[in-house]
Amino acid sequence: MTRKVVLRSVIPVVLIIAAAVAFAVFEPIQVLPRIRIAPGYLLVNQDAETITSEDVRGDIVLYSFTYSDCGDECAEMNNTVAEVQSRLGEADTGDTDVRFITISFDSERDDPEMLTEYATRLGADTAQWEFATGDPTHLENVVKSGFEVYYQQRSDGTFSFAPVFVLVDGWGVIRGEYRYQTNASDADKIVHHLDILGEEVRNSHGAASLAYEAAHFFLCYP
Template identity: 30%
Template sequence: MRRRALFYISAGLLFLLLSGCSWLYQAGQPQSPQNGSDLTGADMELSSFEFTNQDEEVVTNEDLEGNYVLADMIFTTCPTVCNTMTPNMLSLQQDMKAEGMDNVNIVSFTVDPENDDPEALTAYGEKYGVDFDNWDFLTGYSDEDIKKLSKESFKSVVDKNTGDNNITHATGFFLIDPDGNVIRKYDGLENDTKPILEDLKRVTGN
């Protein structure tokens, strides 16, 4: 019995070590289901900020008000989860465009602002074929700034002290309403984005 218990404990620890950046980074909270977690009762809102996008234009939280915003966190040299998250977000962007959902913008915050300047973010977006018309990749801040925004806005951890090339960050897509409230969270690692699209249509009234 003792050997079996030790086996399961060891297996669990091995799983956490191997999962790296793909593990959910919100301690004590379950992974969001495919069709979204309702955060309306969590009293979460997007913090004030003044950052720079891939075109070296200043973008503030006030610029995002009036439309719904789908936000996530990435970095251009991410060796793991971002390679799934960004294509999934792109799929949503393309599907939303096909559905005429012009009241939803996309924002990706880099968690590696020291290396991800506007040029690097432009190259990253172009690599995946994103449409920059309604998708801002943001930088122009310090590590402490993005740690604070992630914690205050999304209740998520950003941590570079992983011992490898990964950076701990949220793997969810967060929906922000026109008033700046964070109201939904979706699994950014779920390749089947159709349920997310349907939920977005329902919530945003499209």
């Protein structure tokens, strides 16, 4: 009789402790969803060098989409990229490099010289933050169909476009899309997501990877 009573009181306690341990172990694991395959591309950068989606395989890349003759419309986007770049220390990505690539819709006007001038104007370090554009048809496939970013040239030569950032992992998979629809600043969110992605990359080998795959399975998205 007493044994039964003891069992009855011990089992719930054990269960609660087990649940707490499980929570402590699994709760910190957050992953970014694997949204789509990022498009393959071949573009030309500010140094007149080709840059392809294969060149950045293995690196985490934050893409933004603007053009050099853009003015105030793009200032906010470029400020966000600059802010993320300056706050990279807050995100632990380990050995994985983080790069920034700004793709210009204006392939006619934005030759390497214009892109270099644009980079200089923004004070961008082109070793980490590159500017690129390419053949107009290829550009449409890459930006509109692949990255799903809308743009359209107006009759006065300027562009109307949707301000979007896209985060791509080293496996060439889109992991984040930022379309100005959150209350948090984009820079805050992107830095936080870089940290989450960095942790997943660091744990992509061995037993830990199973826990991260499970996190994907159970949709542990931030």
